[in-house]
Amino acid sequence: MQEAYKLSILYYLAFSLLLIFSAIMLFEHKIGFSFSGVLEYYTGNEEKFIPAQSVGGILKIVLPHIFVFGLFAMVLLHFLVFADLRYKKNITLLVYTAFIVALLEIFTPFMIIGGFEFFAYIKLFSFFTFLTLLLYISWLLFQSITKE
Amino acid sequence: MKFTVIKNLQKDSAMSLILKGLLFFILLYVVSDIFVMKSSFGISAEAVSSTLFGSEEAYIDPINESSFLEFWHTQIFFIMMILLTLSAVFIRVAKRSRTVLTNILMISALISLISLPLAFYTSKFFIDIYVMGYFLWHIVAIYMIFYSFWKLNARSV
Numbered sequence: 591m592q593e594a595y596k597l598s599i600l601y602y603l604a605f606s607l608l609l610i611f612s613a614i615m616l617f618e619h620k621i622g623f624s625f626s627g628v629l630e631y632y633t634g635n636e637e638k639f640i641p642a643q644s645v646g647g648i649l650k651i652v653l654p655h656i657f658v659f660g661l662f663a664m665v666l667l668h669f670l671v672f673a674d675l676r677y678k679k680n681i682t683l684l685v686y687t688a689f690i691v692a693l694l695e696i697f698t699p700f701m702i703i704g705g706f707e708f709f710a711y712i713k714l715f716s717f718f719t720f721l722t723l724l725l726y727i728s729w730l731l732f733q734s735i736t737k738e
Numbered sequence: 739m740k741f742t743v744i745k746n747l748q749k750d751s752a753m754s755l756i757l758k759g760l761l762f763f764i765l766l767y768v769v770s771d772i773f774v775m776k777s778s779f780g781i782s783a784e785a786v787s788s789t790l791f792g793s794e795e796a797y798i799d800p801i802n803e804s805s806f807l808e809f810w811h812t813q814i815f816f817i818m819m820i821l822l823t824l825s826a827v828f829i830r831v832a833k834r835s836r837t838v839l840t841n842i843l844m845i846s847a848l849i850s851l852i853s854l855p856l857a858f859y860t861s862k863f864f865i866d867i868y869v870m871g872y873f874l875w876h877i878v879a880i881y882m883i884f885y886s887f888w889k890l891n892a893r894s895v
Contacts, residue, residue: 594829594836598822601844605818608851612811615855619807658815665822 596735599669603728610721628710632702648699659692666727673734691720754890764824765883783865790858806858817847828882831889846874
C-alpha cells in the first residue's frame with residue numbers, strides 16, 4: 591500500500607476514535623449506561639417527567655443510523671483487505687459479529703417499547719460490543735499499517 | 739476505490755468522468771456547508787459564541803447540551819467521510835504535495851472538531867481555534883478539489 595494511502599487511513603482511524611468518543615458522550619447524556627436509564631428513556635417515567643418514545647420517534651433516530659452503521663462498518667472493515675488481514679480466519683467472524691451487533695443496537699429500542707424490558711440489557715450490551723469491535727478493528731489496522 | 743489501482747486514469751475515460759462527478763459533489767458539499775453553517779451555527783467567532791452560550795443583546799438562548807452533542811456527532815461523521823473520499827482521489831492524482839496537503843487538511847479538520855467541545859465545556863478561547871481550523875480545512879479541501887480536477891484533465895495521471 592502507498593504511504594500516502596496509509597496516512598489517509600490513519601487519519602480515518604483518528605476520526606473514528608473521535609466519533610466513538612462523541613457517541614459515548616451522547617449516549618451517556620441522553621440515555622445513561624444503566625438498565626433503568628435505558629428503560630426510562632424509551633418507556634418514559636411520569637415521576638421524572640420523561641415522555642415515552644413512540645415508534646415514529648425511534649424510527650427518526652434509527653433511519654440515518656441504519657445507513658451510517660452499515661457504511662461506517664463497511665469502510666472500516668474493507669481497509670482490512672488493503673492491510674492484508676482478509677485471509678485470517680477470525681476476520682470472517684469479526685465481520686459477521688460487527689454487522690449483527692450493529693443490527694441489534696439499532697433495533698432493540700423497538701423491542702423495549704414493545705414491552706420486552708430485557709432488551710434494555712441487550713441495547714447496552716450491543717452498544718458497547720459494537721464500539722469495542724470498532725476499536726479492535728481500528729487497532730488491527732493501526733498495527734498492520736505501522737508494521738508495514 | 740477501484741480508481742486507486744487503475745494505472746492511467748486519463749485513458750480510463752469512464753473512471754475519470756466518475757471522479758470528476760464525485761469531486762463536483764464534494765465541492766458542492768464543502769461550499770454549501772459554509773452557507774448552511776453561516777445561517778445556523780455561525781462561522782465567525784462572535785456568531786459561534788452566541789450559538790454556544792447565547793446572547794442577551796440579540797435575545798439568543800444558548801444551545802442545549804443534547805443538541806450540541808448531536809450536532810458534533812453528525813459533523814464528525816460527515817467530515818470524516820468527505821475527507822477520506824477527497825484525500826483518496828487527491829492522493830491518486832497528485833504527486834509532490836499530497837502528503838503535506840493531506841496532513842494539513844486532516845489535522846486542521848481534527849483540530850476544529852476537537853476544539854468545538856473544548857469551547858463548549860471549558861473555555862471560549864477554543865472558539866477562535868475552531869473557526870481557524872474550520873476555514874483552513876475548507877480552503878485546503880477546495881484547493882485539493884480544483885487541483886484534482888486539473889490533474890484529471892491533464893495528459894496522464
